Each structure stands twice: as C-alpha cells, then as structure tokens.
Amino acid sequence: MAFASALHCRECGREYPIEPNYVCDFCFGPLEVTYDYDAIQKAISREKISDGPMDMWRYDDFLPVSRENAVNLGTGMTPLLKADNLGKELGLNNLWIKNDAVNPTYSFKDRVVSVASTKALEFGFETLACASTGNLAGSVAAHGAKAGMKTLVFIPADLEYGKVIGASVYGPTLVTVNGSYDDVNRLCSELADNNPWAVVNINMRPYYSEGSKTLAYEVAEQLGWRAPDHVVAPLASGSLFTKIWKGFNEFAKMGLIDEVTTTMHGAQAVGCSPIAKAYDAGVLHAKPEVPNTVAKSLGIGNPADAYYVLKILKEGGGAAVAVPEDEVGEGMILLAQTEGIFGETAAGVVVSALKRQAEAGVFDPDETVVAYITGNGLKTQEVVASSVQPINIEPNMEAFEAKVNITS
C-alpha cells in the first residue's frame, strides 16, 4: 500500500494535500512527497521486499502509489554488474555498473513515468503529456499506450527526425513547436498550468521524481543491503541525483541498511554544465545557460533541482564534474569496449567523469563505486560513428589473411 501522507514545500515546509500540484502557493518552492515513515517501518522488511515482484514495484511502500494499480511495463530490477575490466583500466577493484539502459523504453525514465502515469490515472486524468527531446517522450508515449490514456508529446520543431520515431511509434499526438529552446520551454510550462493534463514533469513532478529513488533501493539490495561508498550519476535537472541520495537515506532511516556514508559525484558535459560551474564557484545557485552539448539528454540549462544537488555535494563532500565534449564519445566507447554495454551520451559523460575522478585519486582502490548508466546507446549512435572502421576484403582466403590481423 502507499504511505504517502502529504506534499510539503522543500523551501518553507508548508504542507499540502496529495493533489496534482507542484509548487507552494506561498513561496513558490517545489513540493515533495511526505511519507508516514512510522507506518512504513512497521510494514517493511528485507524479506518483504525480496518476496516482491522482480521490478521497481517491489519498493512500492516507498512510492506515492501502490503496485496494484501500477502502469507497469516491467521496469526496474535492472542488472548491477561488477565491472572488472573497466575497473582494471581505472585502478578500481570494486566498480559496479547499474545498467538502466535495459528498461522497456531503454532509459531510466520508465521509472519516473511509471509512477507519474499511475498517479495520473489515480487522479482521474485522461491525458498524459510531456515536453521532451528524447527519452522522456518515448517513455511517456509507451506508458500512455499501456494505460489507455490520450498522450501528448511536445518537441522542438528542429529535433532530428530519428529521435522522434522512438516516441511516435506508440501513437501519441506529437506537437512540434517552432522557436528557440527557451520559447518551447515557456510555452509548455504555460500549457501545463492551463490545461487538464497530467504533465509528468510539471504538475506530476512531485510523484514522478519519486520513481528515481528505486535506482538507490535496487543498488542497495543488489549490493547485499548496503549503500556504496561512491556513486557517479548524471546531472540534468538534478532530480535523479537527489532522489538516489534520498533513496539510500530512506533505506537507512527504516533500518534496511546501515547509515549512509556514500559520496555522490555528479557528471555533466561542459556544453551544459550549470551545476558543475556553480560547484566550482562554491555557490548553491546555478546560473541558467543555453545548452550546447552532444549529451542532449543532459541538456537542461536551467535545472530545477540544482540547488538541492549542490546542497548534497556541500554537505556530503561530493563533486560535480564537467567533462569536455570530446570525452563524451570516448566514455561511451570505453564502456562498450571494456564491459560490453552500449550506453547513450549520458553514459559517456558518467564514464568520463568516473575516469577523471579515478585519475585524480578520489577513490580508494577497494572502495565500492557504482556508476549509473541511464540510457541506451542505440539512441545516440551518431556520437560514436567514428568507431566504425571495417576492413574491406575480397571473398577469398588470401585477401582475409593479407588484410586481417585479429591479434591487433
């Protein structure tokens, strides 16, 4: 059952009922779900979780909706793989990859959209909507199809056609909007405030973002009920990052794991790195910027949760790392060629940030480090097109032996 008891303002603490609302009427601060932790503690145990379904809904006691009504494509319980080859390359003996690229629509967004679409149905919405340039669009369209909801996806008019197909196949109403990124952003925000739609990352945001906590729960359970020493995760809006932190701490609060001493490391590409720049400047407020990065899925120039990310880093001793744009593809290739995992550009950012932190001596070689891979590389193939270097031969043995040296 769901133990969500209210929404509370992350700034002033005012409480609100569980409704489709995302902002405090008083200070305009963001709202977050509050739970009845005493009730959860009485209901929860490691055994109960272990006996649950083999997907993210095994943790529904920590989510604002219950699994009985879940819009579920089979999301979660993705592999946590010991990355010995990449670890050897980086001098890390306990490196793990959380491969969330294998979710139903090939990104972690299925976790948040599964929660948001379930909550939207519970509230009685008939239309599920989002504004997206990729992963979110696909996930919303797929969940809308599964839930039998009308689905509305807004995309910038200049978005590459190939990126649209991953959403359009599920049959949403696709609206392409002319204008700059900021123009599209402003329009979508206004539309969300003035229409009876469940916009997953606007009026459903308090519920939507809770889905990312399952990334922490799964890792803790898969590591044998403990939090890692270090996490390296991508930073876009900052929501995923803060919810991973929240997830570990909720598990500790409920006594499911020991006290959390995890150090959090956030990864951005230089072309869109407002959080890393604020971290470097030692301030808690990120200055908005116009995204210009190959890591499109991290291209959020005005991240809603930047302040909360920077607060975690300040209090927990972590770091926000900006990797050069040319290291994004290198990171993707390094991951693919050491661990056989083809992650998208955000994965390249994470692996490159991991490499930089390892080379800087931030990790003790025996510490447990978990890197989050949040999307599939098939969505961003163009960034690693240079890896295609076939050896062309005539169809005979002589040509093969003359040109192909498989030991090289």
Added chain:
Amino acid sequence: MASRRVKITFPEVLVGRPLVYNLGSKFDIVTSIRRADVGAETGWVILELQGDEEEINKAIIWALEQGVRVDPIAGDVIEG
C-alpha cells in the same frame, strides 16, 4: 485577471537596475516577490505577475529585451 509565476535571473551588469519596480510601473501589472537572492555579481527573483494576459506577455518581452532571463518556476521542462 491572469497570473504568471516566473523566475528572473540577472546578469552582473543588470543586478543594480530596478527591474521589478519598472515592470510594475511600465506595465499594468502587479508584481509580488516570493523569494530572491541578489548579490553583487548575479541574482534571481521568483515572483508572481498579475494582470491581463496580454500585459503580462508584454512585460515579459520587455524584461527579456533588457537582458535578463525569464524562466518558468518549474525550470526547464523539456527533458531529454
């Protein structure tokens, strides 16, 4: 009467300008500051603009022309 909740971010050169005052005096709108953090180099103000829809739009366009950023309080809602 319409209402719009926005975040205005100032670059260094505009931090000292009375932009919020001008929004209220140049346009027929009411401005209500809810949170703010303004320093010597940069600053932001979260405020509510109330008035006719058209007047609010004109005020936002004017603010953008002055060189500040005007964003929805939800931040960037277009996700990858």
